Amino acid sequence: MPQGQYSRDELMALLRHCSKHLSTNLKSRCDTGNPVQLQQDLKQMARLGDTAGVVRLSLEGVMCLRRPTGWESHCLLASCARSGDFLIAEECFYWAKARQGRVPRDVYIRIISSCISGFSAVRAEKWLTQMWDAGFTTPPRFLRTCLTYLHLTIKGHMKRATCPIPSRQCVELEVLWLGW
Numbered sequence: 001m002p003q004g005q006y007s008r009d010e011l012m013a014l015l016r017h018c019s020k021h022l023s024t025n026l027k028s029r030c031d032t033g034n035p036v037q038l039q040q041d042l043k044q045m046a047r048l049g050d051t052a053g054v055v056r057l058s059l060e061g062v063m064c065l066r067r068p069t070g071w072e073s074h075c076l077l078a079s080c081a082r083s084g085d086f087l088i089a090e091e092c093f094y095w096a097k098a099r100q101g102r103v104p105r106d107v108y109i110r111i112i113s114s115c116i117s118g119f120s121a122v123r124a125e126k127w128l129t130q131m132w133d134a135g136f137t138t139p140p141r142f143l144r145t146c147l148t149y150l151h152l153t154i155k156g157h158m159k160r161a162t163c164p165i166p167s168r169q170c171v172e173l174e175v176l177w178l179g180w
Contacts, residue, residue: 046075049082077110084118086111105136116146 038057045053054076073092080089089111096103108131115124124146131138 042075046078047082049079051076051079051083051085051088054079055088077107077114081110081113081117084114084116086114086118086120086123089114103134105131105139108134108136109139109142113146 042054042057045057073096077089077092080086080092093103093107093111096107108127111127112124112131115121115127128138
Protein backbone atom coordinates (compact mmCIF):
# COMPACT_ATOMS: atom_id res chain seq x y z
CA MET A 1 0.00 0.00 0.00
CA PRO A 2 2.60 2.60 -1.03
CA GLN A 3 1.69 6.25 -0.80
CA GLY A 4 0.55 8.04 -3.94
CA GLN A 5 2.84 10.42 -5.77
CA TYR A 6 1.78 14.07 -5.85
CA SER A 7 3.46 17.02 -7.52
CA ARG A 8 4.73 19.90 -5.41
CA ASP A 9 2.03 22.22 -6.79
CA GLU A 10 -0.73 19.76 -5.94
CA LEU A 11 0.59 19.37 -2.41
CA MET A 12 0.90 23.13 -1.95
CA ALA A 13 -2.65 23.67 -3.23
CA LEU A 14 -3.94 20.96 -0.93
CA LEU A 15 -2.08 22.36 2.09
CA ARG A 16 -3.32 25.89 1.39
CA HIS A 17 -6.85 24.64 0.96
CA CYS A 18 -6.72 22.55 4.13
CA SER A 19 -5.07 25.26 6.19
CA LYS A 20 -7.75 27.69 5.06
CA HIS A 21 -10.47 25.38 6.30
CA LEU A 22 -8.72 24.40 9.51
CA SER A 23 -7.85 27.96 10.48
CA THR A 24 -11.43 29.23 10.21
CA ASN A 25 -13.79 28.81 13.10
CA LEU A 26 -16.58 26.26 12.94
CA LYS A 27 -19.31 28.88 12.65
CA SER A 28 -18.06 30.35 9.39
CA ARG A 29 -17.41 26.90 7.94
CA CYS A 30 -20.91 25.74 8.86
CA ASP A 31 -22.54 28.70 7.17
CA THR A 32 -20.93 27.91 3.82
CA GLY A 33 -20.46 24.17 4.25
CA ASN A 34 -20.56 22.19 1.03
CA PRO A 35 -20.94 18.45 1.69
CA VAL A 36 -19.34 17.48 -1.63
CA GLN A 37 -16.29 19.67 -0.98
CA LEU A 38 -16.04 18.28 2.55
CA GLN A 39 -15.97 14.72 1.23
CA GLN A 40 -13.31 15.62 -1.32
CA ASP A 41 -11.18 17.24 1.38
CA LEU A 42 -11.54 14.19 3.60
CA LYS A 43 -10.55 11.90 0.75
CA GLN A 44 -7.43 13.93 -0.05
CA MET A 45 -6.35 14.09 3.59
CA ALA A 46 -6.87 10.35 3.98
CA ARG A 47 -4.71 9.68 0.92
CA LEU A 48 -1.94 11.79 2.41
CA GLY A 49 -2.20 10.08 5.80
CA ASP A 50 -3.08 13.28 7.67
CA THR A 51 -4.95 11.66 10.53
CA ALA A 52 -5.21 14.82 12.63
CA GLY A 53 -6.64 16.75 9.69
CA VAL A 54 -9.16 14.01 8.94
CA VAL A 55 -10.27 13.98 12.58
CA ARG A 56 -10.71 17.75 12.71
CA LEU A 57 -12.48 17.97 9.36
CA SER A 58 -14.74 15.01 10.17
CA LEU A 59 -15.70 16.59 13.45
CA GLU A 60 -16.38 19.87 11.70
CA GLY A 61 -18.49 18.15 9.04
CA VAL A 62 -20.53 16.21 11.54
CA MET A 63 -21.16 19.35 13.58
CA CYS A 64 -22.15 21.36 10.49
CA LEU A 65 -24.17 18.79 8.59
CA ARG A 66 -25.62 17.15 11.72
CA ARG A 67 -25.65 13.75 10.07
CA PRO A 68 -22.61 11.56 10.50
CA THR A 69 -21.98 9.09 7.71
CA GLY A 70 -19.67 6.14 7.34
CA TRP A 71 -17.48 8.22 5.05
CA GLU A 72 -15.74 9.94 7.98
CA SER A 73 -14.72 6.68 9.62
CA HIS A 74 -13.68 5.24 6.24
CA CYS A 75 -11.38 8.21 5.60
CA LEU A 76 -10.05 8.04 9.14
CA LEU A 77 -9.18 4.37 8.75
CA ALA A 78 -7.55 5.04 5.38
CA SER A 79 -5.38 7.80 6.84
CA CYS A 80 -4.45 5.57 9.79
CA ALA A 81 -3.38 2.84 7.38
CA ARG A 82 -1.09 5.32 5.63
CA SER A 83 0.36 7.01 8.69
CA GLY A 84 0.57 4.06 11.09
CA ASP A 85 -1.80 5.42 13.75
CA PHE A 86 -2.98 2.00 14.89
CA LEU A 87 -4.42 3.30 18.17
CA ILE A 88 -6.88 5.54 16.33
CA ALA A 89 -7.65 2.67 13.93
CA GLU A 90 -8.47 0.46 16.90
CA GLU A 91 -10.79 3.15 18.26
CA CYS A 92 -12.57 3.19 14.88
CA PHE A 93 -12.92 -0.59 15.08
CA TYR A 94 -14.52 -0.48 18.53
CA TRP A 95 -16.80 2.35 17.40
CA ALA A 96 -17.90 0.35 14.34
CA LYS A 97 -18.41 -2.77 16.44
CA ALA A 98 -20.62 -0.87 18.89
CA ARG A 99 -22.74 0.48 16.02
CA GLN A 100 -22.93 -2.54 13.72
CA GLY A 101 -22.18 -5.61 15.80
CA ARG A 102 -20.31 -7.41 13.00
CA VAL A 103 -17.45 -5.40 11.59
CA PRO A 104 -16.71 -5.66 7.84
CA ARG A 105 -13.50 -7.25 6.59
CA ASP A 106 -12.11 -4.01 5.16
CA VAL A 107 -11.98 -2.52 8.66
CA TYR A 108 -9.78 -5.40 9.78
CA ILE A 109 -7.62 -4.96 6.68
CA ARG A 110 -7.07 -1.27 7.39
CA ILE A 111 -6.23 -1.91 11.05
CA ILE A 112 -3.67 -4.54 10.05
CA SER A 113 -2.21 -2.13 7.49
CA SER A 114 -1.96 0.62 10.11
CA CYS A 115 -0.15 -1.78 12.47
CA ILE A 116 2.33 -2.60 9.72
CA SER A 117 2.86 1.09 8.93
CA GLY A 118 3.39 1.72 12.65
CA PHE A 119 5.95 -1.13 12.91
CA SER A 120 3.85 -3.12 15.40
CA ALA A 121 4.11 -6.80 14.50
CA VAL A 122 2.46 -7.94 17.73
CA ARG A 123 -0.66 -5.85 17.09
CA ALA A 124 -0.75 -6.88 13.43
CA GLU A 125 -0.65 -10.52 14.48
CA LYS A 126 -3.41 -9.91 17.05
CA TRP A 127 -5.72 -8.27 14.50
CA LEU A 128 -4.97 -10.86 11.82
CA THR A 129 -5.90 -13.60 14.28
CA GLN A 130 -9.08 -11.74 15.28
CA MET A 131 -10.02 -11.37 11.63
CA TRP A 132 -9.60 -15.10 11.07
CA ASP A 133 -11.56 -15.85 14.27
CA ALA A 134 -14.39 -13.64 13.00
CA GLY A 135 -14.67 -15.90 9.96
CA PHE A 136 -13.01 -13.64 7.39
CA THR A 137 -10.23 -14.64 5.06
CA THR A 138 -7.54 -12.34 3.78
CA PRO A 139 -8.01 -10.94 0.29
CA PRO A 140 -5.89 -12.47 -2.47
CA ARG A 141 -2.22 -11.49 -2.17
CA PHE A 142 -2.89 -9.40 0.97
CA LEU A 143 -0.10 -10.92 3.05
CA ARG A 144 2.34 -10.56 0.15
CA THR A 145 1.30 -6.94 -0.36
CA CYS A 146 1.76 -6.23 3.35
CA LEU A 147 5.19 -7.85 3.36
CA THR A 148 6.23 -5.86 0.30
CA TYR A 149 4.98 -2.63 1.86
CA LEU A 150 6.74 -3.44 5.12
CA HIS A 151 9.98 -4.25 3.31
CA LEU A 152 9.88 -1.07 1.19
CA THR A 153 9.06 1.06 4.22
CA ILE A 154 11.93 -0.38 6.23
CA LYS A 155 14.30 -0.12 3.28
CA GLY A 156 13.34 3.52 2.69
CA HIS A 157 13.79 4.46 6.34
CA MET A 158 17.15 2.70 6.48
CA LYS A 159 18.30 4.42 3.29
CA ARG A 160 17.42 7.85 4.68
CA ALA A 161 18.64 6.84 8.17
CA THR A 162 15.32 7.93 9.66
CA CYS A 163 14.16 4.56 10.91
CA PRO A 164 12.39 5.02 14.26
CA ILE A 165 13.48 1.58 15.43
CA PRO A 166 16.82 -0.28 15.27
CA SER A 167 17.66 -2.22 12.12
CA ARG A 168 17.75 -5.55 13.97
CA GLN A 169 14.17 -5.02 15.12
CA CYS A 170 13.14 -4.25 11.52
CA VAL A 171 14.61 -7.55 10.37
CA GLU A 172 12.84 -9.38 13.22
CA LEU A 173 9.57 -7.77 12.16
CA GLU A 174 9.99 -9.02 8.60
CA VAL A 175 10.93 -12.52 9.81
CA LEU A 176 7.85 -12.63 12.05
CA TRP A 177 5.67 -11.55 9.12
CA LEU A 178 7.20 -14.24 6.90
CA GLY A 179 6.38 -16.80 9.59
CA TRP A 180 2.66 -16.19 9.08
